[in-house]
Amino acid sequence: MISLAQVRADTPACEHLIHFNNAGCALSPAAVTTAVTNHLRLEQELGGYEAANEAERDIAAFYTELAKMLHCDETEVAFMESATRAWQSALLSLDLQPGDQVLTADNEYASNYLSLLYLSRKHGVELITVPSDNDGLIDSQRIADSITAKTRAVALTHVASQRGDIQAIAEVGDLAREHGLIFLVDACQSVGQIELNLKQLKCDFLCGTGRKYLRGPRGTGFLYANRDTTQSLAPPVVDLHSATWASPADFEIKAGAIRFESWERNVAGVIGFGKALQYANSLGMESIQTRIRLLAESLNRKLQSIDGVEVHERSAHLSGIVTLSRVNTEAETLWENLQALGVNTSVAKRQNARLDLDSVLKRDVLRASLHYYNSEAEVSRFIDLLAAS
Ligand SMILES: Cc1ncc(COP(=O)(O)O)c(C=O)c1O
Structure with a gap:
C-alpha cells in the first residue's frame, strides 16, 4: 500500500499546487x-x-x-x-x-x-x-x-x-x-x-x-x-x-x-x-496502478455529474488520463482558468491528433492526468473549480 502522506512529503510542490499534468511532465520526487x-x-x-x-x-x-x-x-x-x-x-x-x-x-x-x-x-x-x-x-x-x-x-x-x-x-x-x-x-x-x-x-x-x-x-x-x-x-x-x-x-x-x-x-x-x-x-507497480485507477475512476464519475461536461474515455480500461470538454467553453480557457487557481492540467490539441480529435471530436480537449501522489481531496477541489468556472 502506498503511504499518501509519505509520497506527498517526497513531492514538495504538492503543498502549493494541484498537479494534474502528469501526462505532460510529472513532479519528480525530491x-x-x-x-x-x-x-x-x-x-x-x-x-x-x-x-x-x-x-x-x-x-x-x-x-x-x-x-x-x-x-x-x-x-x-x-x-x-x-x-x-x-x-x-x-x-x-x-x-x-x-x-x-x-x-x-x-x-x-x-x-x-x-x-x-x-x-x-x-x-x-x-x-x-x-x-x-x-x-x-x-x-x-x-x-x-x-x-x-x-x-x-x-x-x-x-x-x-x-x-x-x-x-x-x-x-x-x-x-x-x-x-x-x-x-x-x-x-x-x-x-x-x-x-x-x-x-x-x-x-x-x-x-x-x-x-x-x-x-x-x-x-x-x-x-x-x-x-x-x-x-x-x-x-x-x-x-x-x-x-x-x-x-x-x-x-x-x-x-x-x-x-x-x-x-x-x-x-x-x-x-x-x-x-x-x-x-x-x-512502491511497486501494482500498488501504483491500483491507486491511479481508483483516482481516475473517481474523477471520471464526478465529472459526469457536472452539467455540460463530456468525458471522452468511454471504455472500461481507464488509465490516469481523463480528457473532457465543456459546452460553450474552449479547452484553452478552462486550462487558463484552472492554472490561475493553482491547478495544472493541459490541452490536447486537435492539430496534434488529426486522426481522432480533429476528425471525430473536431475540437481541443482538456486533459487532467492523475498520479498516485494526487489525493481524493484534490479531485474534489478540481471538480468544484471546474463546476464554478
Ligand atoms: C504517447 C506519447 N508518445 C511519445 C511521446 C513523446 O515523448 P518524448 O517527448 O520523450 O519524445 C509523448 C509525449 O507527449 C506521448 O504522449
Missing part, C-alpha cells in the same frame, strides 16, 4: 532532483568525465532498475534522449523498402505518425491506419484483418496522449508474433502507471520517456529492444559507443540495446532517471 543536482555539482568540482567515473554505480542503476520494472534483461534497454528518438531509431532499424506496409492505429502519437508519413513520402512505405471503435479501443481483429503479405510491422501506442483508454497490446503482440511481424509499442504514457511485463508481452521494441509517469528528469527516455528478435537489426546511425572500429575499413555493431545509444549523454539525467525508477520500483 530524491530525483537531489541526485541530478548532486551530479551537476560533482561535474563542477571534478570535471565531467571524472564525475562520470565516480558515479559509475549510479549510472548502472538506471539499467538495473529499468530492467527490473520491465521484467527484461539489462542488455535489452538503452538510454535515449527522448521516447521519440527511441521510437524513430527502432523504426529506422527495420530498413523498410518501397511497398512494405506498416500497420498503425488512429490514436498513434503525433511525432510517430509524422515519422511514418515521412517514410511513406520518402521511401514509398505504405501506411495502413486502423480506426478505433466507438469506445476508443483498437480492436485487434481489425488489425488482424489488415495484415497482408506486404506487412512488415505493427506500431501501436499503449495509452494515447489525447485519450486515456488502455489498448490491448498483449493481444496485438500475440498476433504480430504469429504473423512474423515486428511489433513496436509506444509506452510513453503507460510505463510508470501500468505494469508492463516484457517476459509476457510479445513486443520487439518498446519506448518510454522519463518525465511523465516515471517521474524522472526532462530530456531522458529509453528503448527496449528484445534480445531474441531484434539483434539482427542495425541502428540507423552508429558512433564509438554503439559500434567498435575494428580495422581502418571495418566496424562492428555492438550486441544488445547499447547499439541504439549515443556516446554523449546527459549523465545527471541518466542518474536522476535511475533514481526515479528506483523510487517507483520500491
Whole structure:
C-alpha cells in the first residue's frame, strides 16, 4: 500500500499546487532532483568525465532498475534522449523498402505518425491506419484483418496522449508474433502507471520517456529492444559507443540495446532517471496502478455529474488520463482558468491528433492526468473549480 502522506512529503510542490499534468511532465520526487543536482555539482568540482567515473554505480542503476520494472534483461534497454528518438531509431532499424506496409492505429502519437508519413513520402512505405471503435479501443481483429503479405510491422501506442483508454497490446503482440511481424509499442504514457511485463508481452521494441509517469528528469527516455528478435537489426546511425572500429575499413555493431545509444549523454539525467525508477520500483507497480485507477475512476464519475461536461474515455480500461470538454467553453480557457487557481492540467490539441480529435471530436480537449501522489481531496477541489468556472 502506498503511504499518501509519505509520497506527498517526497513531492514538495504538492503543498502549493494541484498537479494534474502528469501526462505532460510529472513532479519528480525530491530524491530525483537531489541526485541530478548532486551530479551537476560533482561535474563542477571534478570535471565531467571524472564525475562520470565516480558515479559509475549510479549510472548502472538506471539499467538495473529499468530492467527490473520491465521484467527484461539489462542488455535489452538503452538510454535515449527522448521516447521519440527511441521510437524513430527502432523504426529506422527495420530498413523498410518501397511497398512494405506498416500497420498503425488512429490514436498513434503525433511525432510517430509524422515519422511514418515521412517514410511513406520518402521511401514509398505504405501506411495502413486502423480506426478505433466507438469506445476508443483498437480492436485487434481489425488489425488482424489488415495484415497482408506486404506487412512488415505493427506500431501501436499503449495509452494515447489525447485519450486515456488502455489498448490491448498483449493481444496485438500475440498476433504480430504469429504473423512474423515486428511489433513496436509506444509506452510513453503507460510505463510508470501500468505494469508492463516484457517476459509476457510479445513486443520487439518498446519506448518510454522519463518525465511523465516515471517521474524522472526532462530530456531522458529509453528503448527496449528484445534480445531474441531484434539483434539482427542495425541502428540507423552508429558512433564509438554503439559500434567498435575494428580495422581502418571495418566496424562492428555492438550486441544488445547499447547499439541504439549515443556516446554523449546527459549523465545527471541518466542518474536522476535511475533514481526515479528506483523510487517507483520500491512502491511497486501494482500498488501504483491500483491507486491511479481508483483516482481516475473517481474523477471520471464526478465529472459526469457536472452539467455540460463530456468525458471522452468511454471504455472500461481507464488509465490516469481523463480528457473532457465543456459546452460553450474552449479547452484553452478552462486550462487558463484552472492554472490561475493553482491547478495544472493541459490541452490536447486537435492539430496534434488529426486522426481522432480533429476528425471525430473536431475540437481541443482538456486533459487532467492523475498520479498516485494526487489525493481524493484534490479531485474534489478540481471538480468544484471546474463546476464554478
Ligand atoms: C504517447 C506519447 N508518445 C511519445 C511521446 C513523446 O515523448 P518524448 O517527448 O520523450 O519524445 C509523448 C509525449 O507527449 C506521448 O504522449
